[in-house]
Amino acid sequence: MVPEGSRMSLSPDLGGRNTARAHLAAAAYMEVAQKHGLDPVHMALAWCAGRPFMASVIFGATTAAQLAHIIEGKDIELSDQVLADLNKAHRAHPMPY
Structure with missing residues (x-):
């Protein structure tokens, strides 16, 4: 279900980024968050902040x-x-869109 007012509700193809490959990559990252008991939003932002x-x-x-x-x-x-x-997730799903 796509939340009302979300970017995907306003632009369903997300500028060409709403692809099956992108969904597989997102699922892989969600698995990492779940495995380690992390909120996926917090995990993503912490990863970004940690890049040199x-x-x-x-x-x-x-x-x-x-x-x-x-x-x-x-x-x-x-x-x-x-x-x-x-x-590991990134290597399995590089450039997903």
Whole structure:
């Protein structure tokens, strides 16, 4: 189900990024989050913040509740095992769209 007002409800093909390959990649990353008891939003933002080339992490929050949820994960640090699992998922699903 696509939430009303979400990007996909407004642009169903997401600029060509709504593909079967992208859904498989997303499922792989969701499995990593679930395996390690992490919120997938917090995991993704922590991964971005941990990249040596990243100057800042930009996120989209449409509602105050979304912003509050994002802020809850601001201090998350990913373990070496989580990073290894993320790298494995990335190797299995490079450039998914």
